[in-house]
Amino acid sequence: MTTWITICDTCKRDDWSGGDTDGERLAALIEAEAEGSDLRTRRFSCLMGCSRACNVALQSQGKLAYTLGEFTPDREAARAIVDYARLHAESRTGQVPYRAWPEPIKGHFVTRHTPLPEE
Known part of the structure; x- marks a missing residue:
């Protein structure tokens, strides 16, 4: 089963100063960290967690899913x-x-979400 990392590419932290959004910066770092692995990444415009920017979701069929937020768009966060x-x-x-x-x-x-039922 594939684990997906969905990164909000519209996230802007309170100290955002223009240019690429914080979400775009974090997405690029996560994509680079995940390159060559079995993990899949995708960008999505607005996970609706604006007060906790930067946000990501981790999902895989039949498994618990998680939303994480309040990251600084840096290499340490992407690696973690x-x-x-x-x-x-x-x-x-x-x-x-x-x-x-x-x-x-x-x-x-x-947040943590239970897996969807198969039926």
Whole structure:
């Protein structure tokens, strides 16, 4: 099963100063970190988490899905998001033990969604 990282490309943090949005900057960094892996990335214009920009969603068929936010669009955040997505991909249910979470991901979880029913 493929794990998808969906990145909001319209996110702008309160200190945004113009040019590329913070979401576009984070998306480019995540895409570079995920390159060559089994993870898939996609950009989406507005995950509706504006008060917690920058936002991403992690999803895979039949697994728990997560929305994460309040990231700084930098390499450390991108690496942590991709590292967590790899752990999500390796998990049968999508749940990853807290002790395995990359440190920079802690405190960024916004929501958790149950898998959709198959019928």
